[in-house]
Amino acid sequence: MSIARLPDGRELYYERVAGPAGSDAPTVVFESGLAASRSFWGLVQPEVAAFADSVCYDRSGLGRSPASSGPRHAAQLAADLGGLLDHLGAGPFVLVGHSWGGPIVRLAAAATPARIAGVVLVDATDELCEILFTEQVRKAERIGQALTKWLVRFRLLGLAYRRPTAALPPGPRADIRREGFTPAVVRTRAAELASVPTDLVALRDNPTALPGIPVTTISGALDSPGMPRGTREAATESHRRRALVSTGGRHVLAPKSGHLVPLTDAELIAAEIQRISRAQPIADSSA
Structure with missing residues (x-):
């Protein structure tokens, strides 16, 4: 259990798990999705420990x-993530982002590309997905936030996530159930969600360039709550396109997963992190 102090005095909590002694693999840093904490990576981080040091952290308010x-x-x-990387050392780093964590790690990588060895985007939000700019999605976001607020008010939010989080190891599972479903987290979720529309426009109008940085995109292969068939297909297509426009781009389907890939295809994610750490160029596996 460690704390990184940012230049403005704020603190970020993180957990570092050591890899094999003498490993020269880049340090892997995980970024969670909207309002999700470090514990979301509780299945993936132990897999990565077989070949590399890794760090999971909590964004402020989570x-x-x-x-x-x-x-x-x-x-x-992304600037906060950059501050964490400054605290961790010179790198190199592989950045891994799930869902809304995808844009965050892309922006952080673009800010200091020399220390980034690779980026893995796990069912990431991407401005190449045109459906994300529609009123249909904004309405779904408003409904989802209202439902989340209602569930936490009546202490039901944790129950709604009990089944997907049941796969986590005991420690992360206990942490996420204790820390992840509070009124404070719902307020943080609302603040993050409020910025999503303008952030997507900014990303579309000012594309992030990651020259020379290998990028792997992973898509869930299954429909899931909040991501019905049409949305699923549009998201997967945006991930395929992201791989096509990226250095050494690779697109992979996670066969057992909907959107919550870190909870259902942890070994696949770890294998792709290891692959990109070694910078082995391989053709798109979803073609």
Whole structure:
């Protein structure tokens, strides 16, 4: 259990798991999705420990990291991730982002590309997905946030996630159930969600360039709550396109997964992290 202090004095809580002694693999840093804590990677991090050091952390206002005021735009969250990387050392790093963590790690990688050995995007939000700019999606976001607020008010939010989080090891499972379903987290979720529309437009109008950095995209292969067939197909296509426009781009389907890939295809994610750490160029496996 460790704390990184950012330049403005804020603190980020993180957990580092050591890899094999003498390993020269890049340090792997995980970024969770919307309002998710470090514990979400509880199945993946032990797999990565077989070949590399790894770090899971809590964004401000999540898990054990104190809340911060003001907007939660992706650029600010990426700057916080950059501050964590500064604290961890010179690198190199492989950055892994799930869902809304995808844009965050892309922005952080673009800010200091020299220390980034690779990026793995796990069912990531991507501005190449045109459906994300529609009123249909904004309405779904508003309904989802209202439902989340209602569930936490009546202490039912944890029950709604009990089944998917049951796969986690005991420690991360206990942490996520204790820390992840509180009114404070719902407020942080609302702040992050409020910034998503303008952040998507900014990403579309000012594309992030990752020259020379290998990128792997992973898509869930199954429909899931909040991601019905049409949305699933559009998201997967955006992941395929992201791989096509990226250095050494590789697109992989996670056969057992809907959107929550880290909870259902942990070994696949770890294998892709190991592959990109070795920078082995391989053709698109979903073609």
